[in-house]
Amino acid sequence: MMTEPAHAAGDEACDFPNYRPYFPFLTLKCVGRPLYRTRDARNYACLLDLDPSVISWRCITYALADSHGPERYYVDFMVEKDGEHLLVEVWDRDPGNTEWISTLAEQFECRYQAVLMSEIRNQPRLQNARDLLRYAGYDAALGDRIRILAALDELGSLTLAECLSAVRDGRPMQTVAAMILTGHIEVELDEELLGPDTVVRRAGR
Template identity: 55%
Template sequence: MTTFVAHAAGDEACDLPISYRSRFPSHTTKCRGRTLYRSQEASDYACLLEVDPMVVHWRCVTQPVVNDSPALKPRHRYVDFAVRTSDERNLLVDIWHGIPETITWLPAVAERLGYRYQAVSIFDLNPVRVQNARDLVRYAGWQATLGDRVRILAGLEEEGALTLAECLGAVRESRPMASIASMILMGLLEVDLDEALLGPDTAIRAARS
């Protein structure tokens, strides 16, 4: 991934102070570096990055992207994430609290840094997926035991699909929900996160290779 080196704007270049705070999630599987978020919506999007199978890794961007113009005080924009995807795309993701505005200079500057600028409105976030992602990411860092992984994957190979309740019942060596959640976060199991909140009847399948 191209290293993100923004033209760092000093405090004198900022019209308003930007406050990055440590929020949930602080423990992740794909984040590189510190987890500092500008807003609740940004932290929600971080959870979505964690459950997106196309995301290889991501990190929080805490320096502004600055327009490379000769102006004394060049324009700048804070974005939220630098994301690397499995199809080798590098994205600068900017979470907006409303409809994204057009910033004419930003896509070109992002491209010169080796990224594609992507503006995301909070209205684009599926609240069901957000809640499911938040619930799963609480278990980031946990690892299911080998025995439990083998039992669950063997059962799925035989049945094709099992309910979440049935998968929980197959866990014998560790914490059931933590083990299933960790296997989903690791990409070993697939589950529909968009239609309904996770529950006992949620269908679980082995991830397609």
């Protein structure tokens, strides 16, 4: 758990002038206000929302102060995982020596993690996460859930196009995306961009 100096600023504190919301605006696991320093930070947060090892994350919109000196430092996120907390900073280029900020993170009982966006910017998972999260917060109708899950139980798998065709009570893409985000069904996010032939399975099968 982060120590008191990190909590003192509070969720509403923001001492960096360029923090702002970026599309997609809805989140799944964010605690507090979703405000970001950069578009890259918002994109990485999409990956946090779809990472099953992440319990929650929050935007850090204020500088962290070193209790042993005057230094102040900005990171992007505090991420809670099972058994550890991370202070995550999103970089567009190689951050170089991060020993100092790693030591600072230890004062907040966290591990520092530098994320190099150039290594993940073009990966299918990032675009798939962005596409799905635009539908976060949508509730799939019960009848549509039952139809899709029953078909998966019978056939084992469907294509994404077939799932869309099975929707009767709600909006097709919103319904299927909501079922993916809530863990009712699953698709492969890492191999290629989602498309009509993407294989859909019941989660856990």
